[in-house]
Amino acid sequence: MMRLEISSLSVDLGIRRVLQGIDLSLEPGRLTALIGPNGAGKTTLLRAMAGLVRPSAGEVALNGIAVARMGASERARSIAYLPQGGGVAWPLPVASVVALGRLPHGEEPDRLPAHGREAVAAALLSVGLRGFETRPATALSGGERARMLLARAFATQAPVLLADEPVAALDPRHQLIVLDGLKAHARAGATVVAILHDLNLAARFADRIVLLDQGKHEASGPPKAVLTEARLASSFGIRASVATEEGRLLVVPHSPLPDA
Numbered sequence: 001m002m003r004l005e006i007s008s009l010s011v012d013l014g015i016r017r018v019l020q021g022i023d024l025s026l027e028p029g030r031l032t033a034l035i036g037p038n039g040a041g042k043t044t045l046l047r048a049m050a051g052l053v054r055p056s057a058g059e060v061a062l063n064g065i066a067v068a069r070m071g072a073s074e075r076a077r078s079i080a081y082l083p084q085g086g087g088v089a090w091p092l093p094v095a096s097v098v099a100l101g102r103l104p105h106g107e108e109p110d111r112l113p114a115h116g117r118e119a120v121a122a123a124l125l126s127v128g129l130r131g132f133e134t135r136p137a138t139a140l141s142g143g144e145r146a147r148m149l150l151a152r153a154f155a156t157q158a159p160v161l162l163a164d165e166p167v168a169a170l171d172p173r174h175q176l177i178v179l180d181g182l183k184a185h186a187r188a189g190a191t192v193v194a195i196l197h198d199l200n201l202a203a204r205f206a207d208r209i210v211l212l213d214q215g216k217h218e219a220s221g222p223p224k225a226v227l228t229e230a231r232l233a234s235s236f237g238i239r240a241s242v243a244t245e246e247g248r249l250l251v252v253p254h255s256p257l258p259d260a
């Protein structure tokens with residue numbers, strides 16, 4: 001069980017301060033949705049959590065150990081990171097690409113031990129790609145490719161999974177399948193964070209929503225507490241209504257507000 005603690009984190013990219021004084025504690029067993037308008041700093045925060053961006057101030061720590069000071073292989077075993085819109089350059093079979101997720105454990109993709117093969121099979125199943133094992137990775141649709149790369153991250157079975165827009169390219173059915181998979185991964189004990197732009201999916205699946213706005217941690221809490229009409233106006237610049245239907249929060253965007 002790994003707790004990710006972010007304390008007083010600031011990040012500068014070039015001459016810009018992109019994240020400012022972020023404090024956040026992410027617990028095992030929970031699916032956290034990271035939301036915010038374009039340019040709010042979501043990807044930068046996720047990359048900082050993965051130890052891929054150096055903080056200008058503050059730190060990200062996993063069970064008390066700064067991720068920036070962890071060795072690359074320990075970090076890769078502990079934190080699976082799915083970047084936004086990743087691709088594959090080689091026509092490897094899908095199963096081999098997913099098996100690359102076992103490399104942090106020292107398992108060679110073409111010589112996986114039994115538990116490595118089980119991890120790959122479970123990962124393919126959880127993204128709805130069973131039956132795709134022998135297909136060349138370069139001959140997939142955009143959504144299939146996105147699911148294959150998520151399966152690679154699942155296959156690592158890391159205690160922390162960070163996914164940057166994991167459902168952006170997916171059809172509605174596969175969005176639900178993948179979010180179910182992320183939630184199940186969390187319920188099995190992982191700390192899972194996913195950047196989501198679809199507020200209704202965030203409301204439905206996230207245990208907790210973290211709202212970033214202009215590099216600052218604007219709000220966090222259960223979906224109902226974060227997704228208010230006032231915040232949709234102030235952070236996202238939209239007029240929207242928030243309703244509850246059959247116990248489910250429903251966000252209906254109506255119109256963009258004029259620039260402040």
Ligand SMILES: Nc1ncnc2c1ncn2[C@@H]1O[C@H](COP(=O)(O)OP(=O)(O)OP(=O)(O)O)[C@@H](O)[C@H]1O
Nearest residue numbers: 013014016018036037038039040041042043044045
């Ligand atoms: N290498 C860079 N140098 C300077 N500024 C950068 C760099 N990369 C990103 N930025 C800026 O940092 C800010 C945050 O970017 P980031 O990608 O973290 O936002 P985001 O919330 O993930 O956005 P989106 O929803 O559009 O994916 C943006 O204003 C972006 O223009």
